[in-house]
Amino acid sequence: MGFLLRWAFAFLLLAATYNPTDWNFVRWGMANWETNLPVTVLIGLVLLVGYIVYLRATLRSIGVFGMLLVLAVAGTLLWVLYDQGFIDLTDPTFNTWLALVVLSLVLAIGLSWSIVRRRLSGQADVDDIDA
Structure with a gap:
């Protein structure tokens, strides 16, 4: 439930900023x-x-490389869905909503990754402390 809440807030943030409606x-x-x-x-x-x-937590958690990796996986998944005929990418409105979903998933994964890593490894993350 926690991941879904983080994803919903990321989606709302992105959609409130821009979406294909007025x-x-x-x-x-x-x-x-x-x-x-x-x-x-x-x-x-x-x-x-x-x-x-969201961006600070995502960059600290998975970094730029992790963000690019999540985007690459999502892009490849969309490519497969398009290639298999499950989605049609000719509608710009659909494409905008799809981009909002993918970008919000990247932010939600970044915000949730420390929690997942802690549960998998049993190790807690420690923030950097400036001396």
């Missing part, structure tokens, strides 16, 4: 920044904090 920060901010600049900046900063939390 209900996203990018479109709202572009249309309203002149009249609602303080609210636009506030919402942008809240989204930025969410990205910092």
Whole structure:
């Protein structure tokens, strides 16, 4: 249940920032920044904090190489699904939602990886301490 919750929040973060509907920060901010600049900046900063939390945890947990590896596995899975005729990649709206799902999975895996590693190995991670 914990992984699903982390994935749901990552998906909400990405989808709130941009999605193919009109209900996203990018479109709202572009249309309203002149009249609602303080609210636009506030919402942008809240989204930025969410990205910092997820990206920092993901980079510390699996690193850039791990992120690329997860993206490669997801991309290859999509390639297989496309090649076998299970998905059609001609619809840009579907492709955008699919990208949001894949990117949110990368962030959720990065946020969850330390927990998985601890359960598999029995060793806890220790944060770096600056002296």
